[in-house]
Amino acid sequence: MGKPPCCDKNGLKKGPWTAEEDQKLIDYIQKHGHGRWRTLPKNAGLKRCGKSCRLRWTNYLRPDIKRGKFSIEEEETIIQLHSVLGNKWSAIAARLPGRTDNEIKNYWNTHIKKKLLRMGIDPVTHSPRLDLLELSSLLSSSLYNSSQLNPAGLLGFGSMFNPSFLNFATALLSSQNKTLEISPENIEQNQTGNFQCQNQYETYQANQVQNPIQGYTTSQANLNHLSTNPNNNLSCQMSLPNLWQEYDRENISISTPKGFFPVQNYGYHDSINQSIINSLAENQACFSDQNNIPNLSPFGSLLSTPSSNSTPLNSSSTTYVNNNGSSTEDIERDSYCSNMLMFDVPNALNVNGCV
DNA sequence: AACACCTCCAACCGCAGTAAT
């Protein structure tokens, strides 16, 4: 049970701050520094509770706060960190100089979350929404074999009826089922081998085995380094939620440039991914990596830095996802994100609904 | 012009962790 709110006392003002109040707070902090928030408002001549003052200072008045829209790089970083840390907004904010946890949280809830949902990605797990894949598979089974219909042209389902896509989806669903068949030996292996890292950050913490990611989170180690350095032990061991693999869509009915396709590892076994890879290979889907080696880096494809991303951030290659009247910038960002995940979900499927 | 609906974000609330007494 927490403490009662500090604003219960009568006479304390609530609601939006006035310019005068802001100035009083700034003046006081410039003279005396911040801290001792309980007594600060009284000393500063403010009829506010300390909590309100602290919030106003940390979220708005602090001189090092960056204003304006989030850059694509910042958005990338947020998604990347969120996939590892979850809703640890303060931890995410610590990696984004000038941005507050509140700001990031708001931006996530109002922009990124919706965008991911639009693209068929579960914003909680950062993995493709398998309910949609399953639905597409079900629909395909009833429609694809019909000689009377051209399903790809129906309802805008496009690539979802492509055999390659369906094989991929099947493999993905199959791999999901495999996770239910984990043997105790495999579980034991998980704890000692490559799969000790689970999807959820909490699981890392719960793990009694000394876990490198704990050290990472407390020391604020360089996530980019961890996630992109193939020689890094942690990088190799981490089976993070997303294993984004480049997937050439030449065979897909809609002609698009090379894109990315999400594959979830679920933190269990590489062979699962291998089955997906094999399925893709069997369908003559080639990976666009120069060495034909699928990119299994947790973030390598989805959230790589511009220099390492095979699809330029400012690519104008895709606009087909957007149809909701977004601003020009949103369209550009959607296009960018579409390049990260060229998995177009028809609007006929309510992707905004809950999983 | 007026109204309804939607979006966004600053601010609030409740809880948890920790330091001080």
Added chain:
DNA sequence: GATTACTGCGGTTGGAGGTGT
């Protein structure tokens, strides 16, 4: 060890402004 005070964090809310009809 128990209680109180303080601070930080994440979830939620309310209202201003924008958009559609």
